[in-house]
Amino acid sequence: MSTTEPVLSISGLAVAFRTGSELVTAISDVDIDIAAGETVAIVGESGSGKSTTAAAVNRLLPENGVITAGSIRFDGRELTDLPENAMISLRGAGIGLVPQDPMSNLNPLMRVGEQIGEALEVHGHTHGDATKARVVELLEMVGIADAAQRAHQYPHEFSGGMR
Ligand SMILES: Nc1ncnc2c1ncn2[C@@H]1O[C@H](COP(=O)(O)OP(=O)(O)OP(=O)(O)O)[C@@H](O)[C@H]1O
Ligand SMILES: [Mg+2]
Structure with a gap:
């Protein structure tokens, strides 16, 4: 067991999508800790929320997506309320995303x-x-x-x- 703080720590994360007048929850209660040098694979059926989770970490959710609960800590910073310009310098430098469909x-x-x-x-x-x-x-x-x-x-x- 490592006692160092995880590089990425997701806790209680929930994301919802606005569809018409409704707000539909797509993922909830997501808890993931990743230590330096550790590789974590998320496996689940189609539509279970894997891409939504990754998009939330990068704050690249579709226009109608919102983080409704939880915390995403990366390298000592809270990403859920980090200003967009700080996210821009983080994306592709601290965190990289290889999208599913090139x-x-x-x-x-x-x-x-x-x-x-x-x-x-x-x-x-x-x-x-x-x-x-x-x-x-x-x-x-x-x-x-x-x-x-x-x-x-x-x-x-x-x-x-x-x-
Ligand atoms: N822009 C959107 N508006 C409304 N619902 C959405 C939107 N994007 C995704 N969803 C819904 O959120 C849920 C999670 O989708 P997501 O793409 O995260 O699944 P996934 O686990 O990555 O699936 P796959 O294995 O097929 O890639 C699905 O029910 C999907 O229909
Ligand atoms: Mg996906």
């Missing part, structure tokens, strides 16, 4: 390389030409051939696995 989560109007580069620049890792070079390097790392040309393509020009 075709609906990649921006269809932006070239693949621009989308990868945007994350690097938002977090101040690289700028300008250094971003372009790093994007190609990252595409090569995941086994995409002709990475420099591929970076200029749009998501619909990629195969499902490449996306």
Whole structure:
């Protein structure tokens, strides 16, 4: 048993969705503690609330979703009421989310390389030409051939696995 504080601590979390005039609870009483270096997998039937839980942690719930109860502590901070600009610097730096469906989560109007580069620049890792070079390097790392040309393509020009 570790005595250190968990990196992520979710307690009593509840999320509801507004549907018409009703507020329908999708998840409730979610308690999850994750320690540094620990991997936790959440398993459950379709519609049980796995994606909703992950979206709540990142504060990326759909427009009609609201956190109605509970606490999400990450790295000593309470995320349920953290200002949006603080969430923006946390997303992709402290917490990363790999969405389930790349075709609906990649921006269809932006070239693949621009989308990868945007994350690097938002977090101040690289700028300008250094971003372009790093994007190609990252595409090569995941086994995409002709990475420099591929970076200029749009998501619909990629195969499902490449996306
Ligand atoms: N925007 C929304 N408005 C209303 N209800 C929603 C919305 N998004 C999700 N839900 C509902 O919340 C519940 C949990 O959905 P969620 O997507 O979290 O399930 P999941 O466990 O990730 O399922 P899957 O394994 O199919 O990905 C479902 O009943 C779903 O219909
Ligand atoms: Mg899901």
